[in-house]
Amino acid sequence: MIKEKKSYAVGIIAEYNPFHNGHAYHIKKARELTNAEYVVVVMSGDFVQRGSPAIYDKYTRTAMALSCGADLVLELPSIFATSSAEDFASCAVALLNGLGAVDSICFGSECGDMEKLSSIASILAKEPPVYSEELRRQLKKGATFPEARNTALITSGAVSNEDAKVLASPNNILGIEYLKAICRQHAFLTPVTIARNGSGYHDHQLTPDRFCSATGLRKALKESGNSSSENPEVFQYVPDAVKSKIMESRPLFYDDFSLLLNTTLIRLSMEGIPFQIFADVSEELAARIIKQLPDYHSFEEKINQLKTRQYTYTRISRALLHILTGTTNQLTADGRQAGYAPYARILGFRKDSASLMGEIKKRGSIPLIAKTAGAKTSLTGAASSMLRHDFYSSHIYQTVYQAKYDIKIKNEFTQSVVIL
Structure with a gap:
């Protein structure tokens, strides 16, 4: 359903590990569904939420996103980009909300049912006593957290057995965490969801579906040694603008x-x-x-x-x-004490989105960082420590990259933001 009122900017939370046709579709639909003028992406840096290195560095993935419809790409602080789904979502929502100029958020989900997702998110955000007590009881019995959470939701009467199945799918889980964070933070973000099409999140095999999983793409690229000549089928799953980036780039695992x-x-x-x-x-x-x-x-x-x-x-x-x-x-x-996202670091932007950054600087409640020079000293306390950790994590990634490929690359203090 398209909103009657025009949205200024819609936020997307992503990893683009790597960027594929499904991601391009998501950007396009997010803009359409919210009638947004701009698309702002909050993206994981050089390490991602599952605890692995990104297959391509954050600047390469930023260029992929900008070439396929994103207007501005910001880095999700590293300590939360590699944390639990709850922390990952809390940080991303806090960052988008702190920009002031983003008024909606669009995420993919397996069920595509906002009412169902919101209902479960509301319960998990408020944690009613009967649910919390049953959750603790199940954890003491040795259940894993997902098992304990599902049993507590059903046993407490909060959801039906059928609705609890929603929590078995990874994108549904992340979507619920985004909605939880919006509720707890009283964020001024209108949520919109798009039903996921094509392969499942964890599917390892490439299929004839136009939208494959990033997992399947990573597997195929690893097996081919990142060579398009050895595995040309990979390129039917990525936008034309991304193909050249993949051919020019080298992966890490x-x-x-x-x-x-x-x-x-x-x-x-x-x-x-x-x-x-x-x-x-x-x-x-x-x-x-x-x-x-x-x-x-x-x-x-x-x-x-x-x-x-x-x-x-x-x-x-x-x-x-x-x-x-x-x-x-x-x-x-x-x-967490600092509010998850005490700054917003720019990884890249499109030249024609200059007015967007002007609005963020005018309306935002957190500093917008475009240059690394002096950034550490301009922030204090936890914010400064978090930014230093962003630099440190990326320098580890860059060091391993240079050692593997014997190629000299720019570091966090010499690399400029990506501008298209």
Whole structure:
């Protein structure tokens, strides 16, 4: 349904890992459904929410988005870009709301039913006592959090068995988290959802569907060595403007960070720094990591050896990444206390969107950062620490990239924002 009143700017939260036809469709439909003049994207940087390196660096992915309809791309602060779905969503919503000029948000979902998503989000945001008590009881019994949450929702009578199935799909879950964050933050963002078409979020195989999953694309690119001549089928799933970017770019994967991860684990252990100070690392998981230390394992081997029914692949992946990038519990807690998004860092913009940035500077409640020079000193407290962590995380990514390909690239202090 198209809004009668013209929207100034619609926000999209994304990873574009990598950018494909489904993402281009999302941008186009978001603009149409909200009748927005501008599309603002909040995008993960060089590491993404599942705890892995992005297949292409953030500036390459920014250029992909701008060439396919986005007007402005901002970086989601790294400590929350690689955090839980709740923190990821809370930070992204806070950032969009803090801009002042964005009045709607558009996200994809498997069910495409805003009423159903909003109903579940409202319950989870308010956490009624009967739900909270049952959730705690299920967690004590050893259920995983998703299992405990679903049982608590059904047992408390908050939702039906059928509606609870909505929480079995990844985009539905993220959508609900966006709606929760909007509710809790009293954000001035009107939510709109688009039903996901084509392959599922986790589908590993490319299918004849016009819209494939980013997971399937990453797998195909890894198997082909990123060579279009060896795997030309990849290019039927990406916009023409993205094809050249993929051909020009070189990917990174989990195991490219294996040596650095093993070295970091050994160094921290030798220095007596407990692993449980890092986000997502419990004492039990820390003990399991220590037990593995004498043997070298690749990044993915470590994840598979550490994962259990309680500790999922993604949870372990995020935990190891947090150790690698120095994402501590204290840094994360300070970021939450600072409102999740105390600044907005520009990764790129279209030249014809200059008036949009003028509106953000005029109406926004958080600083808009376009240049890294002096940015660390212009921010204070948690905001300064978060920005330094953004730089540090990207420098790790850039270091591994240069070592793998023996190519000198620009760093966070010499790289300019992308302008198209």
